[in-house]
Amino acid sequence: MKSIRIAGLVLLAGLLLPVAAFADARREQPSSPPPGIAVASAHELATEAGMKMLREGGNAFDAAVATSAALSVVEPISSGLGGGGFFLLHDAKTGKDVFIDAREIAPAAAKPEEYLLENGEFNRDRAENGPWAAGIPGLPAAFVHLADKYGKLPLQTTLAPAIKLARDGFPVYGRLVRGYTARREVMERYPGTRAVFLAGGAPLEEGDNFRQPDLAQTLELLAAKGFDGFYRGVVADKLLAGVKAEGGRWTAQELAAYRVREREPISFQYRDWRIVTAPPPSSGGVALAQMLQILEGWDLDSLEPAQRVHLVVESMRRAFRDRTFYLGDPDFVKVPMALLTSADYAAGLRATIHPHKATPSDMLSGEPTPLEDDETTHFSVIDADGNRVAATQTVNLLFGSGLIPPGTGVLLNNEMDDFALKPGTPNAFGVMGYDANAPQPGKRMLSSMTPTFMESADRIAVLGTPGGTRIITMVLLGVLGFDDGLDAQPVAALPRYHHQWMPDRIDAETGAFTPEVAKALKAMGHNLELPGDEAAGGRGSSHVWGNMQTLLWNRKANTLSGGSDPRNPVGRAMVELRQGKAAAAIAK
Template sequence: MLCLFVTPLAAADGNRVPLAERPPGAAVASAHSLATDAGLRILREGGNAFDAAIAVSATLSVVEPISSGIGGGGFFLLHDASTGRDVFVDARETAPAAATPERYLTADGEFDRDRAENGPWAAGIPGLPAAFVHLAERYGKLPLAQSLAPAIHAAREGFPAYGRMTRGYERRRAVMERYPGTREVFLANGRPLRDGDLFRQPDLARTLERLAAQGFDGFYRGDTARLLIEGVRAEGGEWTADELAAYRVAEREPIRFGYRGWEIVTAPPPSSGGIALAQMLQILAPFELADLEPATRAHLTIESMRRAFRDRTFYLGDPDFVEIPQRLLTSRDYAAGLRATIHPARATPSDLLSGEPTPLEDEETTHFSIIDADGNRVAGTQTVNLLYGSGLIPPGTGVLLNNEMDDFALKPGTPNAFGVMGFDANAPAPGKRMLSSMTPSFMVRPDRVAVLGTPGGSRIITMVLLGILGYDAGLGAQEVAALPRFHHQWMPDVVSAERGMFDAATAASLRAMGHELNLPPDEVEGGRGSSHVWGNLQTVLWNRADNTLEGGTDPRNEVGEARVELRATTPAR
């Protein structure tokens, strides 16, 4: 474990600048202004960052059904300022016992992608409601009902539908309208939602009220559990009451490593993000990236991505079910060995990296970042996987179920919806958690503390990497949230990039090195076409030298908001 001692900064005259012990107030950044409002409201009412995390997470579950919800799961990285402890709360979904690999094959043995992505067989047992109960009981100051109140209000009274919701619905409409419970929610007025329509979810409000009143049993047992099971079985699925009641949140030790004077605290398995970040950043650490030509800087970063994603494919899964060589994969020596395989001016074809394990002992998903006036902090990433998850809402619940089963290696070596592959380490088993790319993270240096994360499927990991590199280069929170992005994931062997990431000269240099580029076709001649923007990064930054707070919300998202409130508007201790 890397320990950093907090010391004052040296001023120009040789004196020491004292570093603030506590932030001047609170900062919340989330993907929707109503969720940011909910978090700040709970802080004003006397809650801490962990109570605010419940409020933000639950409200996002209501107002961002395209990205997350209580029918899905998430990861919460916590820092308790009173003890100095960091903890990773794993609320990832789990596999139903009936969901064996054979269930996802057609009669002729081919992979059944529709079953893996849509409807009852696509859904794992949800974890997010259990996380709310866990956070309230272990870390919060307020009753769960108080922290859930903003989300219940938003579900009952409604909110205006917005562009990302309505566009996403059109893309998933054919699937969502298969199911009576989903039609009842999304076609309540007889037609699909349009921008500005008031979207009310009374069944979801009642489900949240049962959770608020009864805690764990209000979702995983009783009326809600019965309705969930009936709805899944009506569509041919096989959930049981016992496996719902058996769901448990897991607390895990975060991954920690050093990068150029920062301590990085990030997500352990079943997230693949923390190990990948440790590999990529430790590969890059000896390079003075700011001094390199843009093409060389991008080349080295791409090669670090390639190697990390290759290891992700073979080694990572649920640590409760498989042995993961985590100590080795995150070591500086292992990163040095990977670095030595990088040619400084030539791309390494992915098929030259071993396709077998070596012997070793976008708009989906959402993120929020919080720092409170006591210095507690939360990085929370949550998801239902693809747009609107499985598309299935069991009638009477308002709960849109996830389609996280596709994140397992349902057929070994077959890419999932994000194009990433897996093998035995990530095969499904009863109660097992599927591998994830969600990577909520902290960056800690004596003078700066940052909280960051983003949605984006397999691109989450590389977007967090680029955010960390941005903060290390001295950027502010909003600048980090707006950074252009690029990505490589070993297979397929192609570099994808947002509009504006590479100019023509840089793209030409990368191609000359042997990289295949997938760029917006109207930007660089020869690009095959890619999504012009990705992700929805939300971040907050505490500058301890001048004791200021910053929030950054991704400009790619029309409804996100980052807000800072100074201590005068937060409760005194």
């Protein structure tokens, strides 16, 4: 069938339209501070580490370092010092929002041809496992940057909870055991990884005490020496030696040259909300701006459930199509940001949506023509002055590359798979890319991490989640949930569905749709993948995804509440109030 290339026409038309202005980032700030402090994270020990900093006089940025570092110890399945992350900050005193980009970068040796087999096919094992899968880590540099520029406490204080957890251990939980079982073959290829995860002679079991003395020592050096404690000196030497021993090629110069980037967040208006979110190299903020501004053309509250889902899915489809072709590291490629995030461009995309029929994804192909959920973690912080942090960090897939360079305790990421290593070839999350996201020395791979703030006259929300490409659509559904008037915990628990342009289908959690809604969506022409919902046409196996962590400050009611995803039994949201203040606190 000849492609109609709707999106290409809309993009061309959008160039002729004026770009909508963003809301002023320094608009009037709240006249009174929050009634207390709050942290929500994917592990209660990390939440407690952040709360400890707030109780001891630190601010939200100190709490972010402590929470992030603790997650790096207790959630190696999801993130760690060998990975990277994005930190969205709000300074209550100045009203300024800033985005800290601590994404990993490509080593110079990681050229696309290194990820091909002799027959020219894509070498997926090299892209996902071992030293060639790993980019230069960014998370340790983020700790140093946050402490030096935004925090009140020294790294020796903010890293102390993580050091103690690594040195003394913590109880192993079920998700850690299941993740190791899934990745065991890869993890046990490498002597440094075996020394950590098989230290007792056998794989960890639920309830075991998991100690990581090498990681504790690495954290201690980072606390004592800052940047040089990780990117130069003893730790750097061990990282380089471990990568080289497994056939990889990092250099001391690349490690020492790593720097975080401060970037201007994306901000835009959705109904009564000002949304502040992640810019490239995240794809999430651009997609979120597109989806919400498309949806603003309808009164979603008045629609029948199937009709609402149809329109939300069509907005997802169009945003992910643009993600494939236009987004990459803005230090290396020109991203048409003003156009892609403008209300006029969104209106053009909206006009291509049939209100009662699905748009086949191949009708949105544009140019160039394509060739023929436990991973990552998020936390949210609000302090007593109104400073706030939304942070998402990752090592990519479960346990990243599986490689721990001996003597470091640092589990390296496998973020190189987030590049378009072979144009038009889907990565582990099923999304494709082209030149905009091709690897280059020092370039940051495209990400889906979408830490987000929402601000209205009465309410401020902080939210985010892990989940690969599904992060973007989960945050979208979270924003719509807050707009519907839900509190933090119900938003964290919302059922989830997802569409990413290609493959052309709706994925949904178990129970996300009733049989009636599923039937109506199919009648509109949607392809559905519904594991667990046999009555709705699914395959009969249960599946859920994501790990959302949310906070909500209701300024009108003077309440502060937190939500931690019920899909994750070890997560926790904690709220503590100043004496005499009322709040609705959700704590698991």
